[in-house]
Amino acid sequence: MAGTSGLTKVGIVGSGIMGAGIVEVVATAGFDVIVRARTEEGAAAVVAQVTSRLARSVERGRLEQAEADAVIARITHTSHLGDLAGCDLALETVIEDLEVKRRLVGELDEILDPAAVIATNTSTLAVVELAVATSRPDRVCGLHFFNPATAMPLVEVVSPVTVAESTIQLVERFAADCGKETVRVADRAGFVVNALLFPYLNAAIALAERGVASRVDVDRAMRGGCNFPMGPFELLDLIGLDTTLRILETLHRETGDPSSLPHPELRRLVAAGHLGRKTGRGFLEHGS
Ligand SMILES: NC(=O)c1ccc[n+]([C@@H]2O[C@H](COP(=O)([O-])OP(=O)(O)OC[C@H]3O[C@@H](n4cnc5c(N)ncnc54)[C@H](O)[C@@H]3O)[C@@H](O)[C@H]2O)c1
Structure with missing residues (x-):
């Protein structure tokens, strides 16, 4: 368990710009992370990107080699969504397309423990539309990281009308554990x-x-x-x-x-x- 949120294992779905950055942020914060891409190569590429970014930090004297090794050791990768079964939090970072995201959160809902939280990194889509595609709308919210996720201090925490206050408080603690400041925003296109x-x-x-x-x-x-x-x-x-x-x-x-x-x-x-x-x-x- 890392930090104050009580979360242990975090699943990140998507291996694009945001997925790769968020994997690094979350693993650096001390959480076990599993990243899922549609192909093994895509998932492995995320780990390779994080490894090379951390190697640059070691070269520049900003990070000890042992710390870099520990971060990498916390990351696993997969092309099977089912491998996210043990996660307490799953954050999707796939293409900005409502139908793709709806399908994905529906699948996550079937795989994850009923107590787990599902979050989306959507930039503009209505989070409530994703929440109601699951059997746990009270545990679905937005966690909007910015690009590059490793450098930008803000995370917008998006509260659809369906979410429980306890879920929002949990993800706010998680974002703080990741070294981010949060702003609560309403579920309106573009947030703030x-x-x-x-x-x-x-x-x-x-x-x-x-x-x-x-x-x-x-x-x-x-x-x-x-x-x-x-x-x-x-x-x-x-x-x-x-x-x-x-x-x-x-x-x-x-x-x-x-x-x-x-x-x-x-x-x-x-x-x-x-x-x-x-x-x-x-x-x-x-x-x-
Ligand atoms: N780029 C940014 O500056 C930024 C900032 C904050 C939030 N976001 C949001 O983060 C999310 C991802 O953006 P990104 O910039 O990482 O995009 P990207 O284009 O770099 O990556 C998109 C990811 O979605 C996957 N994907 C594409 N089509 C898919 C499909 N049909 N089914 C499943 N997966 C599919 C790709 O394989 C890739 O892993 C979007 O919701 C975006 O709005 C982006």
């Missing part, structure tokens, strides 16, 4: 951060497309003029353009606000498979 951030990112695309400044200069302007650590195009490429498109579509569907109507240039890049850092090219070019 993305409801404010994504209309801004969408507006940056429109601004550059109108020729006000190049993408690179828009980024320089927002770094230098607002002291933001990254410009909007750097951030869009870090998030992933496919994920950005899905988030804007959900925000627009729920709010009707034209500021979240995805810019056509975003759609074009996604159609071309230019998804950002994860494919080497998005709004900007990225070296390997």
